[in-house]
Amino acid sequence: MKSQVRIAVIGLGAVGRGVVTTLERMQREEDSPFIISAISDSKSALIAQDGIDVAAMLARKAENGMCGDPALHSKDIVKDAPYDILVEASPTDVLSAEPATEYIKTALSRGAHVVTSNKGPIALYYQELSALAREHAVSLRYEATVAGAIPILHVLEHDLTGNKIHALYGILNGTCNYILTRMSEEGLTYLQALEEARKLGYAEADPSADVKGTDAATKVVILANTIFGKSISLNDMSITGIDNITDDALRLAAGHDSTIRLIGEIIPEKNIYRVSPHILPKSHPLVVNGSLNAITIKTDLAGDLTFIGKGAGSLETTSAIISDIFYIVKHTR
């Protein structure tokens, strides 16, 4: 890759903001090769061939809510701005996966690499998108879509080569884990714990994607299709959420030194893809507390390996996106 790497960032929410400020800091402190050549938010966009002045742009955004020119839009950036890597961090829509999918296709077709934190396109159109990336000899990376800061996709793709993965079990939704932890530790009812999660910003006003298990299931779909080479959708899955779990059930589990956790499950050899509450002993490695995520994989050589970390948060998602950017730079000559 050229000595200077031009990056366009779509979306200036917490994640997009984390990415541009981190890249800017790296360039300032470590003389890294990155320049932000374009950026867009929901109302405007900005192109600067020689690199955007990030501090000035964020100040402008704080003042009038726009990062750049209101006559320019995300789609213009994706189509026409100069960039080597597109960071697609627009809001997630797991039903239509648009406009993110369109952005990703346009970028790949231009011969640019894409890094996305957007679950929709990867869950719904991975095969099509990865074929497009291959056709144009570019990379499509999506570490941020599963388990936040845990580099689970890197680990499964690269670090355990030679191992057969017999099964994967994971706590893939931090909101559910927070609710179950609070019910278990404080004896709260489901509704009390949900209300608390809402107040802390862990749960949306409409929490159904989290508590009904759909978000965790989307991550199971992504893992199944990208790592295990399957071709499944949410419709192929058995999904049970946590919205019918009672405080009585947790008290009963506690009596046996156990608790309840929402577990996503992949057993590739048996084509099992499932999200459901499990009763687990409190000493089980997957029993992590609060909004953490955790994943256990069962392998033939390495045995059981467990990875624990923050599943969400703008810095954590930024970490995953930045590591994908470095991966692309390192593996492109």
Add this chain to the structure above:
Amino acid sequence: MKSQVRIAVIGLGAVGRGVVTTLERMQREEDSPFIISAISDSKSALIAQDGIDVAAMLARKAENGMCGDPALHSKDIVKDAPYDILVEASPTDVLSAEPATEYIKTALSRGAHVVTSNKGPIALYYQELSALAREHAVSLRYEATVAGAIPILHVLEHDLTGNKIHALYGILNGTCNYILTRMSEEGLTYLQALEEARKLGYAEADPSADVKGTDAATKVVILANTIFGKSISLNDMSITGIDNITDDALRLAAGHDSTIRLIGEIIPEKNIYRVSPHILPKSHPLVVNGSLNAITIKTDLAGDLTFIGKGAGSLETTSAIISDIFYIVKHTR
């Protein structure tokens, strides 16, 4: 790298045996590019340009204790046999690190890649060996030397790029963890638990390297020198083992829902490198049971990440060696 990859394996203990049988199975089942071109045990060696018949070799070894010709030795293999990658799995000697260091130098100087499970050479001579590897444009890999099956070196080197690692805390010795787990769970005395660990093969006849913390400290040295770019030795470390921990101390900790674990510690910014027993709440992610290893890293972006897996065992070490071999094949053109 050429379509056929010739591998020489030094050492035919549990690890060397695991490596050759796994490579042989991969070639049979998956048409992988590997052939075992040479192998040696403590008494003999064997060279076969077109690939060793692994089953026949192991049968011969079972019969007369030798894998090949008693007139040939490991050093002959390293010096003269045809190979692209040397897998150095001879017995570990962390004091002299010989003859492993000599083997590794010879192989690197020949322009061959090296994968080793041997802690000595990496703990004592990493800088010299990695300079030699650079000079000859080959790879030196050693994932198996720290935390067995946990791909911690891969993760730290590649998967978290962009993150600053502020600290690393780890359970790096499975034998100590087994002893402390049994003292804590069953109320055994230190000597009872040690005796049990010996019977199960977790502890050597002379267990001092494990229980006095030297083995864990050696892994701290490896991590400090390879990942954190330091240049330290065991002499720079503060090391306290578990041999003075009483069952009373564990009972006291249990009264506070806590337990004791032997923790290796690196805080690079403060030049802290230490191994010592810590009192930890039982719910702490590092409190794993039995002979497991666990490592927590504290990062600026990804937050805290914890990795748990088996720290020793021939299959687990084999997993690490095989992943290093694949890494070399993938990154050499």
